[in-house]
Amino acid sequence: MAEMIHLPRSTFERLKMYRKVLEATKKPYISSDEIARFLEINPDLVRKDFSYLKCQGKPRVGYDVEELRKELDDLFGVNNTTNMIIVGANDLARALLSLDFSKAGVKVVAVFDTEKENVGKFIGEFAVRELDVLERVIRRFDAEIAALCVSKDRAQATARFLIEKGIKAVWNFTGVHLDLPEGAIVVDEDLTQSLLTIKHLLKK
């Protein structure tokens, strides 16, 4: 039922942060005020956001950390693992493999490259595969996410190919604005854009 309620985008963004706060908490209960102070936001807003959840707080006590975390984990679906492929066998691919995404319920199952000469090389524990076998690998592992790490000039074409072959969501590190069919999920991780934010803030 909770899923049927519309969750405002701004609330959704904050729910991710609350989850992070809860992870860092050792106490069994936490108040909206504590959460708000930590994130430097208004405690009213925290309570309002939680009103979209099933979870109820206790007056004078606060929210049950464990219960709240469970509901958020459920909302984000971190308890069922989603399989991810990495496309582009380079330093960025290596970096992604070195990070631990198990807390988000994401597991890397294969690494691909568009260049034939890289096929067979190892990136971490993964032998690089060629895109010819993409569809087979997607089906075999039920891979839904692709981290797109290819060069800018290959970004658009590769992304389309991934969606055609069954990938549901592209985690786009290329910095290129992707134009994909209706329904395809794209989440941009544009590092250059972040640097622009920093540069702008530095000027003040």
Next chain:
Amino acid sequence: MAEMIHLPRSTFERLKMYRKVLEATKKPYISSDEIARFLEINPDLVRKDFSYLKCQGKPRVGYDVEELRKELDDLFGVNNTTNMIIVGANDLARALLSLDFSKAGVKVVAVFDTEKENVGKFIGEFAVRELDVLERVIRRFDAEIAALCVSKDRAQATARFLIEKGIKAVWNFTGVHLDLPEGAIVVDEDLTQSLLTIKHLLKK
């Protein structure tokens, strides 16, 4: 003067996207409608955003791409190079070095690590330095940004140390919520949070 006008956060975020659109444009003029279609937003919003800039469009013609880009480059300050250090000599550091941030006016000038045993090793063309010489390096290169790539358990302490020694902005890849002195700039690049967004969208 334009700097003195308050720029809404939402407008700022879109200005970065407009810049990206302009980069991909070959024509000398572009209309608010073309930009809006590309980004799947309302053209009225594009014009409203541009009203915060000095740049004026021409009825029946659109906006001068070159002129607009110049103003945005100015706003973000990409024409004067800002020096950046990377802290944490690992795969992520290597990945950042492999990317080209010159378009954002950012240049890496040194790589550091908290572990003495990594000092002297090479990450790309950079010999890894120890944090003892941080202050000297910051002064010598006038480094203002630090990309924080250390492990979670060292994140908070290292970030504070960086700010103490003169770093103005922390580009935080650790996923840890940093608590830093008033005035310190933090921009979070939390990959796990992005995956939560993807996982949530996949459930629909």
Next chain:
DNA sequence: TAGATTGTTAATCGATTAACAATC
């Protein structure tokens, strides 16, 4: 000229904050 497009003001929509009764 007619028509396309800008720039701006007014109307709407959504998100945040204030206020306060309910509760433990």
Next chain:
DNA sequence: TAGATTGTTAATCGATTAACAATC
């Protein structure tokens, strides 16, 4: 009980959209 904290409604604030005159 008194006081702290929740949950919710109303008020405010800010951002988006609609409307339209100005312009080339």
